[in-house]
Amino acid sequence: MTTDLLFDVTNHIATITLNRPERLNAFSEAMLQQWLRALEEVRDRDDIRVVIVKGSGNAFCAGGDIKTMMAGEGFYESTKDITSTALARKHSLWKLIQRVPLLLQDIDKPVIAQLHGFAMGAGLDMALMCDIRIAGASTKLSESYVNVGIVPGDGGAYFLPRLIGVDRALHLLWTGEILTADEAYKLGLVTFVVADDELDAYTNAYAQRLASGPVETIKMMKRAVYESQHMSLRASLDYISSQMAIVTELDDFHEGVQAVKEKRKPRFR
Known part of the structure; x- marks a missing residue:
């Protein structure tokens, strides 16, 4: 049986792996529920010192799964939630995806996002909520909400301008421009850019360095x-x-x- 999210703790380092590679790790309701439980465990376990968030397959995360959302299988509890009231849609966001940044805010341990492939929309925003972002050289990043006519409901409008300034944040949100890893580094969106084949080793070594500290x-x-x-x-x-x-x-x-x-x-x- 497959699971939409993998959680492992080794040598005081917790690794959260988004695990829907066939959908470029786009969020499902099951993934978000498992993510919340994993973050609660990270927050509460004294033996965990550092956290790595990564994706399986060919991407970090393509954001919300629009197809399953519209089928009533994503952030909304039923198809009726999508077509009924704005309040139902607001509550659905609050009960799932918006709990992620609030939980991350409660975690004092270093949280590292390991990015490869694509980090789009809410997927990019989840990386922005982390403390450190390490990207493979071929990674593509975008605040892609405008392409489907929605706003960043997960906290992107909060985190993005704090990292790169209001004007650049608005530009990325208004245009949905796709950035290379080097472009994202120059803007301040990512902390380090490394060769794709060195990404795992670099991230793990960095996490171990922090886990070995005071x-x-x-x-x-x-x-x-x-x-x-x-x-x-x-x-x-x-x-x-x-x-x-x-x-x-x-x-x-x-x-x-x-x-x-x-x-x-x-x-x-």
Whole structure:
């Protein structure tokens, strides 16, 4: 029996694999339900330190599956939801796809999107919700909603301008322009671009590097960066001073200081 999403944890690294290769990993309702459960597990398990989100087959994710949505098998609970009221359609988004960014916001651990093939529409937006985006050189990316006359209902209008600015975000949303990986890198949409045949190894090595670091420190850094986006300078400094007071009592801090004294690499827990 196949599943629309695979979830694995190895060496403190959780890997979430979108698994509808025959549909370029376009979202189904089953995939989203499994994705939500996987993210809850990531959030709640102390042994998970880093998360990789990737796609199987020839793409990362082509976004929402329009055919199944229109057949009443996608984000909507029934065909009646599509044709009845705007409120029913709003509730359907809220109960499924919009829970993904809210859950990701609760996860303090590094989340890495590994992109290949196509990252389109909601598929691209899911990558934008992650902390780091690593793309294979042949990846194509697009905010393709305009091509089917819909708006980015998953949070793309929130994440995209924060990464590349309002004017560039509007351009991509209004035109649906398809970007190469290098073009996306220059805009700030992706963090790294690597050769296609090196993508798995590069992403895994990067994830392992983070997983081997001081766990609580890395989590505090992530939270401080995101919280500071909507704080005043004074509030941000007050917040980070509290984090500093806590982190300097942890074993990893003392190990780091000792490693510096001994001129060796630290051995964090």
